[in-house]
Amino acid sequence: MNEPTGFDLEAAAGTLRTWLAEADRVLITAGAGLSAAAGHDYGDEDRFRELFPALHRAGLRSRYLVGVPLPPALRWGFWAVHIDDIRFSTTPNPLYQRLRALVEGTDHWVMTSNVDGFFARNGFAPDRVFTPQGDYGRYQCATPCTPSTWDSRPLVAQLLAAHDPATGAVTDPDALPRCPNCAGEVEINVRVGPQFVDAPYLPAGRRLRHWLGTAPADTRLLVLEFGAGFNTPGVIRRPGEQLVRHFPRGHLVRVNPDHPDTPADLADRALPVPVGAARLLGILATPHPAPDPTVTVRAVPE
Ligand SMILES: [Zn+2]
Numbered sequence: 001m002n003e004p005t006g007f008d009l010e011a012a013a014g015t016l017r018t019w020l021a022e023a024d025r026v027l028i029t030a031g032a033g034l035s036a037a038a039g040h041d042y043g044d045e046d047r048f049r050e051l052f053p054a055l056h057r058a059g060l061r062s063r064y065l066v067g068v069p070l071p072p073a074l075r076w077g078f079w080a081v082h083i084d085d086i087r088f089s090t091t092p093n094p095l096y097q098r099l100r101a102l103v104e105g106t107d108h109w110v111m112t113s114n115v116d117g118f119f120a121r122n123g124f125a126p127d128r129v130f131t132p133q134g135d136y137g138r139y140q141c142a143t144p145c146t147p148s149t150w151d152s153r154p155l156v157a158q159l160l161a162a163h164d165p166a167t168g169a170v171t172d173p174d175a176l177p178r179c180p181n182c183a184g185e186v187e188i189n190v191r192v193g194p195q196f197v198d199a200p201y202l203p204a205g206r207r208l209r210h211w212l213g214t215a216p217a218d219t220r221l222l223v224l225e226f227g228a229g230f231n232t233p234g235v236i237r238r239p240g241e242q243l244v245r246h247f248p249r250g251h252l253v254r255v256n257p258d259h260p261d262t263p264a265d266l267a268d269r270a271l272p273v274p275v276g277a278a279r280l281l282g283i284l285a286t287p288h289p290a291p292d293p294t295v296t297v298r299a300v301p302e
Contacts, residue, residue, distance in 0.1 A: 004274050012273050013283045016224075019251045019271075023222035025215060026108040027243065028099070028119075029236045033227015033256060035114050037277040038095040040086055051081050054168030066192055072176055073169040079188060080159035080170070086116045087136035088153060096122035098281045103224075109208055113228070113235045115190045130204040132235060134190035139177065140197040142185040147199040149189045150180060212243065221250040226277045229259050244269060255280055 003009050020026065032042065041047070042063040049056040055078065060068065063082055070078065100123045110119045110129040115136050120126040138149040155177050162175035170176060177186045189197060215221065223244055228236035241263055244250040252270040254262050255277050262270035273280055 007274055009273075009275060009280070009283060012271060013280065015271055016253050016273075016280075016284065019222050019253065020102070020106070020224075022220055023106065023251070024220045025211075026103050026106045026222045026224060027212075027240070028103065028108060028110045028112075028224045028226070029228060029240045030110070030112040030114060030119075030226045031228030031236050032114060032231070033229060033258075034095075034112075034277050035086075035116055035118060035227075037227060038093050038118065040116065040118075051085060052078060052168055054166065071169075073171070073173070076159050076176055077163050077168045077170045080156050080163055083136045083152060083156050083188070084160060088156065090121070093118055093122055095278055095281060096124075098285050099226075099277075100124055102281065102284055109211055111208060111236065111239075113232055127204065127207070130201065130208045132191070132198070132201055132205060133232070134188075134196065134198075134201065136188055136190065138189035138200060139186050140189040140195075141179040141181060142187045142195060143179070143182065144195055144197050145179060145182040145184065147197055148181065149197055149200050152188065215247070217247070218249055219247050221247045223250065223252045224255075225253065226255045228254075228256065241266065 036042070045056075045061050048060070048062055052060070055074070065078060096118050108128070110124055112119060112129070112131055113133045115131060115134045117135060117137055119129045137152055139152045139155060140149045158175050159170055159177075162170045162172035164171050178184065179186050187195075189200065191198070212221075221243060223240040225236065225240050228240075230237070240252060244252040244266055250269065252262060252266060253273060254260055254270065255273040255275070257274055257276050260272035260274035262272045
């Protein structure tokens, strides 16, 4: 894969290595682009057709179904298959594993708009991952009548047991979920509107604010941003930039093949990396400096 003209990936990787080695603290921030790079692209039509043949026949083409009116049996059939695929697979993801290895031994936190749980499932400390947009692993009352949320794993299992792949529908109406509190409609606990129940995520948000708020002004904070575009820039992109402004010795690395631009006022404290996360992490995973096999190291000087 070629890099954009004029961009030196090796040099960028070198800068990142230096900033990482110098950093007192590392904040990884991530948007949908990171999970897409890890092989979970909601816009991947082939995968969509494979998992949701009936919806594909009906003319739908991607997993971005918010706002698409579907009858409950089809809607919950979609959610069950989608969440089972994205959220509950136990297979380690090589890209996330590589990212974790990169920050191993550093004082780090994760803030992500992703709701797929990949960080915690790949060895990042769950109590240091802030997911302000929610988690597919929970569901809530659609009203909501209560700030309680519930584990979606048994719900997904119940839906899948009644799911007909040929039609994409949940065939048993009794398998469709109801609010355990008011028996009304439920929805997955992700931020799609003002009804979102954010209670499960507030404690991590408070801990992250404390971690940042108690950092000395001269802290060398490295914000390592992956795949955060402009769908919800106020969640990941802007806060990361603001943090680097707040810490004069801080750095921002923005890994994004589509929107790599960094703010002019951050000047050389910001590094745009216009390639995908997989490409960059692949380069970083190779030992550096690479030992030269033609050079024999002598233990005793002549
Ligand atoms: Zn309710």
